[in-house]
Amino acid sequence: MANPLTRREALLGALTLAASQAVRAETAAVAAVAMDAGVQFGSAFDREVFSDAPYRALIAAECRAGALENSLKFDWLKPRGSKPDYTHADRLIDFAQTHGIALRGTALIWNDWEPDWLKALSRRDAAYVFDQHISETAGRFAGRIAAWDVVNEPFFPLHGRPGGFRKGVWFDALGATYVERAFRRAAAADPKALLILNEAFCEQNDAWGTAIRPLLAGLVRSLKDAGVRLDGVGFQGHLKPHLPHDYSAFADYLRGIAGLGATLHITELDVDDSSFPDAIPERDARVAETLTRFLDPVLRVARLRSVTLWHLSDRYSWYRSVPWYGDAVAKHGGRRDRKARSHVFDDQLRPKPAWAALRTAFEKARVR
């Protein structure tokens, strides 16, 4: 039985829906079917929408929700010092608003990809930059951003930090309290945006995923106990079908997180196809089948509120720019030089079997 929406969720959903519908009479098939199931659907995108008109049109047509892949990140706003350059973020947010796309900002705070100038600061100065960045960024975009990943990827047990936290400038300056501090400052700077804690790897049942899940649940519980406004928890969903996984068990874990008082969001969904055969028909079928196996149990979770893909098309796949992808393919017997096909539209922006799989999953979820 679906949990009733809170007043805030209902209001935001209605405002977003009204904005979308006011802007676009016709919403594309999958996003409309998803909305019937109570789920906002969309995708990450970034500056390519200004140089690639067909991709811009596809994003505008198929997305009701979205995220900027990079342009709202600390290292992209402030690559060389604390003075921000909002040029790209402003233009992309205007694009999203024009097309009725409810945008999630990622991420205010992330202990990764930190620019050298930040790493060179004293802990005291880093703490000052931390506070200033959250207040000025969330404050500036208030009313234009529907949700924020306030903190991204808090945990990385291999770093050996107390509590399994990810090491980084923010953790080293403030300790584990940085998470609560970030949420309190973000809530003060933007009282309306949904505030989300976003994490990776929880979808997998290997040592890594099973280590992070209880840490994340404990953090959510402690934030809620401290009276922090934590509206939602995001699960990235970079699916790795070659690793141990039990997506029904993951759905039960999601129910536990929802039971702590948070809505649920799949924030960066795609499929690492490195373990699949080179042959494109087989590979595309396996990507589609993986999405079905994941979404069927997950979309049955009552408080699942949004599904955002990490790009619509293979054309902009992040798997094509990471050094490990070729090695991973070779390890599974594939051609090292092949290109990832992890998404729902191909390089020519044609829908792949995964697109039909998405639609079917949302159709089945309408009766959840």
Ligand code: G3I
């Ligand atoms: O293309 C430029 C290259 O010309 C330049 O020489 C080089 C110098 O650094 O940068 C290259 O751009 C890099 C880009 O990836 C290439 O695709 C950026 O520096 C780098 O920041 C960017 O990495 C992004 C990464 O997050 C770090 O921010 C990826 O685009 C983005 O897809 C990835 O997304 C993350 C989520 O934020 C969090 N979850 C995992 C997900 C995948 O790693």
